[in-house]
Amino acid sequence: MAKVVARKETGKLQIDFTYKGVRCREQTALMDSPANRKRVQAVVDKMSAAIREGRFVYADFFPGSAMAERFRSDRKVSDLVSGNGSGTEQPSIATGPTFNEFADQWVQEHSIEWRRSHIRSLLSTLDGRIKPYFSNRVIRSITKADVLAFRAALAKEPGRGGKAGLSAKRINEIMGTLRQILAEAADRFEFTSPALNLKRLRVKKSDVQPFSLDQVQTILATVRPDFKDYMQVRFLTGMRTGEINGLKWKYIDFEHRLILVRETHVLGEDDYTKTDGSQRDIRMSQPVYEAMLRQQKITGTASEYVFCNLLGQPLDNTNFTKRVW
Numbered sequence: 001m002a003k004v005v006a007r008k009e010t011g012k013l014q015i016d017f018t019y020k021g022v023r024c025r026e027q028t029a030l031m032d033s034p035a036n037r038k039r040v041q042a043v044v045d046k047m048s049a050a051i052r053e054g055r056f057v058y059a060d061f062f063p064g065s066a067m068a069e070r071f072r073s074d075r076k077v078s079d080l081v082s083g084n085g086s087g088t089e090q091p092s093i094a095t096g097p098t099f100n101e102f103a104d105q106w107v108q109e110h111s112i113e114w115r116r117s118h119i120r121s122l123l124s125t126l127d128g129r130i131k132p133y134f135s136n137r138v139i140r141s142i143t144k145a146d147v148l149a150f151r152a153a154l155a156k157e158p159g160r161g162g163k164a165g166l167s168a169k170r171i172n173e174i175m176g177t178l179r180q181i182l183a184e185a186a187d188r189f190e191f192t193s194p195a196l197n198l199k200r201l202r203v204k205k206s207d208v209q210p211f212s213l214d215q216v217q218t219i220l221a222t223v224r225p226d227f228k229d230y231m232q233v234r235f236l237t238g239m240r241t242g243e244i245n246g247l248k249w250k251y252i253d254f255e256h257r258l259i260l261v262r263e264t265h266v267l268g269e270d271d272y273t274k275t276d277g278s279q280r281d282i283r284m285s286q287p288v289y290e291a292m293l294r295q296q297k298i299t300g301t302a303s304e305y306v307f308c309n310l311l312g313q314p315l316d317n318t319n320f321t322k323r324v325w
Contacts, residue, residue, distance in 0.1 A: 064189035
């Protein structure tokens, strides 16, 4: 006998029934209420009738359910239509994990592939933007209209500096994370991702204006003396902030005049470089070579880091930006 019950953990309605001697429980996305119970009961009545008449197909009522795979041998409703002439397709209720449940699982499964800094950034995006919006929606019930509405909502969120709306670049980053989660869910539960073929927003090309040589000379002549060599190396090598802040003496090859970029310092931790392509050897020009020799006399025996604070720890970029730059 099939019955409609509410799960204590979530307050959502669940269909509890026995099929072919197997007890089955299928959760819906509907909260417990008289109206929703009536809606689910209508499906249960049709399901019970289909079971009695031998035309029940598990996957047609509960697409995406793990139990549907177990009863895969059931004939399709479309096959039965041609045989019994009923022509009535059975209604279905979206089942399976909620968005938040699957997103948590997705992060747990893939975190081994990512850098710690990427995980922190991704969790910030998920917890701050995506999960509050889709929350406890069953993931396969999310439509393209829902995805587009979410993107439109992001455009109205307050941006940096009091600007109205997030930038197109930031929206693309958020939607990229959502797209990956939905694509993974679609592959596992055999439905079409609602984010499929969703176009990225056009991002305006930045007008980069690098410092001229005269400006570089002015900065080097003005900066605090203890940061002059640091700035000189940054200007003349193009190293990223995390790369130079995490640069260690073991990666300095004075004999061949090379800086070996192998690590980066991000969010207070040493980590692998941004990409495999970021692993590179930078040939030291004469000004860089001389700056390194001067720096070696200062921190060569005091710290494993080339550029460090008084405690021998890597430079903090926020502190550098506010107090030095």
